[in-house]
Amino acid sequence: MSAAFRHSAGFGKRIEYWVVGLMLKEGMDVYLPLVDDNGIDAVVRRADGTFVEAQIKARSKKVVMGDAALFATIDHERRENYYFVFYSERLDTFWIMSSREFIEEARQNKTGKNIGKRSIWFNGKRKNKETGEYTEHCHARFQKYVAKDFQRLARSP
Numbered sequence: 782m783s784a785a786f787r788h789s790a791g792f793g794k795r796i797e798y799w800v801v802g803l804m805l806k807e808g809m810d811v812y813l814p815l816v817d818d819n820g821i822d823a824v825v826r827r828a829d830g831t832f833v834e835a836q837i838k839a840r841s842k843k844v845v846m847g848d849a850a851l852f853a854t855i856d857h858e859r860r861e862n863y864y865f866v867f868y869s870e871r872l873d874t875f876w877i878m879s880s881r882e883f884i885e886e887a888r889q890n891k892t893g894k895n896i897g898k899r900s901i902w903f904n905g906k907r908k909n910k911e912t913g914e915y916t917e918h919c920h921a922r923f924q925k926y927v928a929k930d931f932q933r934l935a936r937s938p
Contacts, residue, residue, distance in 0.1 A: 796839035796868060797822050804931045820857070829937045833862045842871040849917045850874070850903035854895045859884050864934055867903065872917060876903055876926040877933045886923070 801823055804811045810826040822837040838852050849871040863880040878886065887899035903923045906915045919927065 792841050793837075793839055796870075797837045800837050800866060800868065800931075804934070807931055807935070809931060809935050825931075825934045827935055827937050831862070831937060833864055833934055834860070835864045835866055835934060837866045837868070839868040840870060844871070846915050847904075847906040847917065850876075850919070851900070852902075853900040854890075854898045855887070855900065856898050857883065857887075866928075866931070866934075867901075869904065872904060872919065874903075874919060875928045876923060877928040877931070878926050882926070 812824040820836045821834045823835045825833050850869040860880045865878045867876040887901040889899050904917045906917045
């Protein structure tokens with residue numbers, strides 16, 4: 782097995798552990814399920830004793846230009862106390878959304894082999910008129926979900 786394949790195949794799991802480490806550094810109580818049958822990567826206990834489930838999704842800096850924050854073919858129906866933590870390595874940006882917010886903002890495939898699955902594309906790209914090179918940016922409508930820490934998961938609603 783090539784080192785390149787091992788690097789790309791393990792990227793998501795490495796980011797999950799990194800994100801959980803960041804949460805722990807913030808003083809959060811985080812629990813990790815042994816299996817990921819229900820799309821739960823971490824469970825966070827809030828100060829009031831309630832719990833939220835979190836799914837962590839990440840995109841590598843090696844993805845095609847323009848796709849730095851494209852998260853596609855996500856199988857999801859609304860769940861209470863469930864959050865997504867999205868991370869783009871190239872943009873070095875986190876977005877945190879509740880299940881309800883994700884369903885409101887994501888597009889659901891109506892046809893094709895991924896019918897019913899959802900996709901969200903947080904970024905766009907622009908061509909620099911002087912250099913001719915493309916740069917990526919977060920769409921303005923998604924700025925409200927950008928997170929500098931994970932306290933949204935820790936706070937009671």
